[in-house]
Amino acid sequence: MSQTTPSSDNGVERQCMEADVVCVGFGPAAGGFLTTLARGLTNEDGSLAVSSAVMEGMPPQVICFERAEGLSFGVSGVVTRARGIRETLPNLDPATIPMAAPVAEERVVYLLDPIGASRRPRTLRAIDRVLRAAKRAVGMQHDAVELPYIPPFLRKDGGLVLSIGQFNQWVGDNIMMSGAVQLWPGSPVAEAVIEENKVVGVRLVDQGTDKDGKPDAGFTPGMEVRANLTVIADGPVGPVGRQLDAHFGMPDGHHQRDWAVGMKIVVDLPESCPLEPGTVIHTLGYPELEIFGFMYVYPGRIASLGIFVPSWFDSPVRTAYRYLQHWMLHPYLWRHLNGGILRSWGAKTIQEAGKRGEPVLAGDGFARIGEGSGSTNVLTNSGVDEAWATGSILAESVLDLLKQDKPFTKESLEATYVSRRRASWVESEGRIAEHARDGFQKGFIRGILGTGLAGLTQGRLHLAGLPPRLNERVLSLQEHFQGKISEAEIGQIRKQCIAKGESLHDALMTRAGWPEIPYDGQLLVSHQDALLLGGKVQAPGGYADHVVFVYPHLCETCGVQLCAEICSGQAITPNPEGGVPLFDREKCVHCGACLWNCTQASEENKESGAIAFRAGAGGLHSSEN
């Protein structure tokens, strides 16, 4: 890398460095990008295919900065058709990737409520009664019905189940061995450097600061890395992607109002479990209608399982952790899990707006790939393969531009990358999926019908339902528990919880009829034990808090504090002294759910909440999610 004179901002002098391409974030999109790019930088005979513009006679200098401490931090339940991955890696052998297996069997299962605590409309209660009455005829067992038909758009025939952590690590190892790319974990990127609407590189976060970001012992200003092309692959809640959204705006009609938090665990299944590697189970109906579940079986009697809690679940107590435990305890699943041992745990935000959440894909000096670029397919419930494919498409375009000695301008990137992407299967299938989930805005049954309609008609028909702004949709506690818990009692529970610095969901769910979780110390463990035993959560010192309550006066008057209720790591808690919630960086898993679970509207942008989710180090340190 060539070094340039230090830059200075606000009196802070920063080291500065030049590269040809800098990539922000390492996940499947960056994996596809860097794998394809690394291969194309040299010819078959080992000679340089293209040269660096910043180091004469050298291969292009390509650096990827990853926020987390390792490349295997990822969280996802992955079942994928792996079309994009196999296009790049045609000889892919799942046996070479730890915890990977070909899909062997797929089931979609409707779970009835064995407890009676879930919120089900009358229609569905009536259907449940019929199912129970006609138990034998419909093949109902263990309070569940396996659907006799899985529509083609949901099937993953010929696909793979993967651990995203192990897959990322495997991809990263191969990229590093190529010697063509440098991957640096533990290096959060604070922001893109934008000059006259051109992205000219990135700035890494400052180290050696206090929690407010002020210089402390060992202060090291974040380095500025200037590059001809900045590739943003920092996922759905990445700070650089969102900075560009704010700076360049979203394309007309595009918005990101659909989200979900996915929470998962990895389990050593008991020896009695008969499920074979490659078994894929998807569930719906329980613990709440809005919450979907998955269970994928890996080789070695290991399973990855979890739930999705979407933004259209308008509950003010939409905690993922406790719902995850109730879901695991459903008789259909518990018969396989009872006696199992927790290996790993984690959570992440999923950008569920898909194509409708697509930002500006390219501009002068930058290109967007992966989930943050709107590639997730919300009809087929597939994101990893699509993210990989967008990265691979960009790499092919970058290689073309490098070979033609053309600059990375908006015009050249649109003519290559954006044009190729528009012609790809990611785009055509993304368009089919664009309105597939709109029906869920008006209820579960309508949502299922809308999804089926969109899937079976290739997107030509769907049920309407434009999602409202996130901060407009969540019910108050009183509305949500109407008829179950009185307003006075809610007030009393709130007072008791806040005095203890605890979020309200546990107490309210228990009061609403959900039984206490019978902790067994090995699979059913407390939320804090899940952080330690499963997530191995950590936070190196010397970094600023990355969750910031930007408008304290809004937090002080917020009656819900949904950020604390949804927080996947109990890192955000109510303040016993009232007002602004507290944030503990040492517990944060960087899922980013607080970002879209704020019921207050930002004063600058009504689409956003009052919480800033910035770049930060640490978080999950498990490699098996």
Add this chain to the structure above:
Amino acid sequence: MGFHIVVCAGIVPDPLQTLEPITGPQGPALKNEMMLPAVLDPWAKHALFEAAHLAAKTPDSKVWLVSMAPKTKLQQVMMSIAQKASFELVALDGPASGFTDSQAVAEALAAAINAISGLDRKRLLVFGGWESASRGAGATLQIVGERLGIVEQFQGVDELSVTASGSLRILERVEGGMHQISHCDGPPAVLGWATGSLPEPPNNPQVGMANMRTLMPALQKATAAGVAVDGKSFTSVEVPKQRRDTRIVKDASTDDIAREIMEWIKG
């Protein structure tokens, strides 16, 4: 004249991970060890930071990191550690489970040190951890020193300073929380570090990129180290039993923590 500092450092599974001993084809092993994240052995990591610090303030010095581990895992660890200190890697492809014999490991490390081109024994300081987070017998570094013929050996080192005359002043841990102060005329010497006193350096991409020039070639040419466990058998292997009772308590005073531990011990 500067020092030639060779740091011997293995890798271990990240201490946060849950470890489970199993019997593998070659004897005892850790379940899924190749899948778990690894870190540089914590004691040896302190030694590396001390080495980098000493080299930075002593002109004409150089640091080598000699490490034996499965090549792939070593590469993963280097991506993090290489951003923190300047060194040249000497990689040996071998096991990292901690079930290898100290003598066999020491022989391989000593041979690798002897093979370093341009290494000046008159300026040689061999650093390492006095303990290991994997299966610390506390013997490997001492045997490395013996094989290299270095008789000046210090263990449990917390501080090294160089006097104006060039001699070494070394603080070694002894019982009762005390330090023994030793003076040594100068290199060659072996220092097994305890924790030292330096904080972990920040990640610096420029340091990482400078290291990268030697890292990948070293990993690519790493040869298999012969450290077979032939002739040795393990009668049993287990990790310490633990009972979890997790509470998160912040800002507790030392007295409160000590009092609670005493109450727990008393039952």
